[in-house]
Amino acid sequence: MSRLDRYAFKVDYFDAQASLTRQYLLLYYTEDSTVEMHDLKTKRVFLKRCTYPSLNPKELFIGATVGIFSRSLKLVDYGDEVTRRHFSGGVGEFIIVINNECLNEMGNIIDKMTFLELRITNARMTNCPENVCSEFNITKRSVVILCNGSDASVKVATLKEEYPKITIISNPQGIALIRDVAFGPGSTTAVTRDCSVCVIKPHAVMSGYHGAILQRLIDEGFHITALGMYTLSMADAEDFLEVYNGVVPEYKRLVEQMSSGPCWAVQVCSENPVHALRTVCGPHDPEVCHVLFPHSIRSKFGIDRTRNGVHCTDLEEDAPLESEFFFSLMQNM
Known part of the structure; x- marks a missing residue:
């Protein structure tokens, strides 16, 4: 597939404050990784062309949700016939x-x-x-x-x-x-006891690390009892990470990262699963992992405290709640 100079997509953004869905035209320029947005209703520029290097072109496909400046945008259609032919051919x-x-x-x-x-x-x-x-x-x-x-x-x-x-x-x-x-909505394979949850973060998914992380969990002896690919809105991410609000200084950035694209939620079981999973994942800061736990998941796939590869259940009492969030609430939305 040859590369275009510009991709155009129609996107939906749900404005929670106004309780309505706004539609925009998202333009992505491949030569310099810049983006631009136009309001389809008013026909005015909503976002002037600016650099946004964290948006990977591989994220751009119909049905995907991308995060741009803390806004979750769902790609619902192609913005022009050139883009349609390019991606559909x-x-x-x-x-x-x-x-x-x-x-x-x-x-x-x-x-x-x-x-x-x-x-x-x-x-x-x-x-x-x-x-x-x-x-x-x-x-x-x-x-x-x-x-x-x-x-x-x-x-x-x-x-x-x-x-x-x-x-x-x-x-x-x-x-x-x-x-x-x-x-579709329905029953889940998830269990409610003796489990823990690992969430492969959007940055790791878009970097193509999700397969390697899954295999690492399997090779470490974890039994995978539930798995799903989900895209969280900002509100969803805030609900899931609420326990960290006011506790960690990077809470807002954690929410932005978790809602920036698709994540993979994985429920695992083993003996003492919460402790075992935390050990394999390593501390929150990849820099600490590099020094003290060089073989941990966060050491290998993490970048910083926000983009640290994975989220994992921290407390035993949180495991059923995190399982319910993904494998009941998100799965049946």
Whole structure:
């Protein structure tokens, strides 16, 4: 896919104070990573062209939510035909089902998808109904991944060759059925006791680290009991991180980071899971991790106290609450 000088997208922004959705035209200039916004109602410039290097072009696809200056913007349509042709040409949509027998390799599989530039637009661990399992020859407990990309058919064939136990679904009817089963509201695979929650932060997801982090959790002996890809609004992030308000000086930046794009929530179980997960993740500050815990997740994938790779449950009593937030509230929104 050749590169354009400018991408144009129509975006929605929910103004909580006014309780209404505002629509803008978002322009992204590839030559210098600058952005510009126009109010579609008033036809006026809302944001003058300015540098915004933290916005990755890979984040720009229909259905995505991006954060620009603390505003969560949902990309709902292309802004012009040139952008539409550029992003739509040769793009195929597939569902990858990681069946039960290869769940211990799910991180490696997702890492391979990142390497192949297959864009993941949704992911969920689910218990599929028996009739769906029979129709598509998939296991009851599985991880369902919705993905797309240019030359996707060639790329998923490469993935299938390396991981033959996964299931590929390509026909539109099958994709629609599995999407409803896996990503619609309903029951969860999450447990309510002896668990902890790891949230792979948006910056780590956009950097392509989510597969490696998932595999690290598996290799450390954690049993993954629930998993989902979610995009939090500012209000959602404030609710989730409320316990840190007034406790850590970077609370506002934590909220901005957690709502800046898709995150992956992972529920894990093990003996003494909260302590075990905190040990593997390391302290909040990656600089401390580099010195004292160089093999920790935050040492390897963290940048600073805000973009430190992952959030993990700090207190045992918070584990059920954090599980409920993602695998009940967010999952059924």
